[in-house]
Amino acid sequence: MRQVRLWIASTLDGYIARKSGSLDWLYAMENPEKSDYGYQEFYSQIGSVIMGRKTYDEILSYGVDWPYSDSKSYIFSFNENYKVKTANTSIFTGQLTKLIKTLKEEEENDIWLVGGGQLITAFLNDDLIDEMTISLIPILLGEGIPLFPGKPKETQFELIDTKCYDNGVVNLNYRKKTS
Template sequence: EEVLSFGVEWPYPDCKTYIISSNKVEIRTENTYLVHENLETKVNEWIHENGKDIWVVGGGVLISSMLNQGLIDEMLLTITPVILGEGIPLFPNSPKETNFELIKTEAFKTGFVNLTYRKV
């Protein structure tokens, strides 16, 4: 829903895409699947099926849930040079404490900064 609200076509038409949501979501391509089941089981299936890491784009609620289940081993955080004043917490719902180390930084002319962290 968030991606589509930008007024663009679905950006992943040729990629196998799983949408993890408790809401009804319109499926955009035949490579898009809606997931409602146990997240930990599903993530482990994907990793086993692909034999490699998976890339997750999501909001704080999803990421907090994945942190609590020990499913995140690397994170890319993008800092945007805009101060909102108020907003949604980055990691809501009190995720468990998890230690990460900074492994890469990348700054852009726009002022955006990517920070890549790996779980210790």
């Protein structure tokens, strides 16, 4: 069965972006080995991506080609009139559980929850995340957009893999525990 997988970078103090939404700290990270931290292998298993509107707008602000053009992209927003600017992309304003049920039935590959924090918490509260990969970046921001804002419900995960990189990045892979 297709899985909903969160793959996201977080600071040591639990932030996924600055308050402004900027990821400058992530892109400034030294990477002398030019590692992709397992991203290509992960992305090769993905059929659809889901993200919040703020995350979508932040990615577009970089002025690069849409990096997910080969996947169906769903942008979650409360604004039904929001217009997407990329191919193979739809706005979604409905119930997350219905979207995920449909995607799991139709997709051949996994579903990537890209972010942001509010959407991650909504997915957790609806019991929709099957696996998480959190790439811990060795930096403290002191403030920003938290990885799990608001009040996510208690959910237990089990560690299934770790990968450490020479520059201090650590990928932590978790699977949701089933009762």
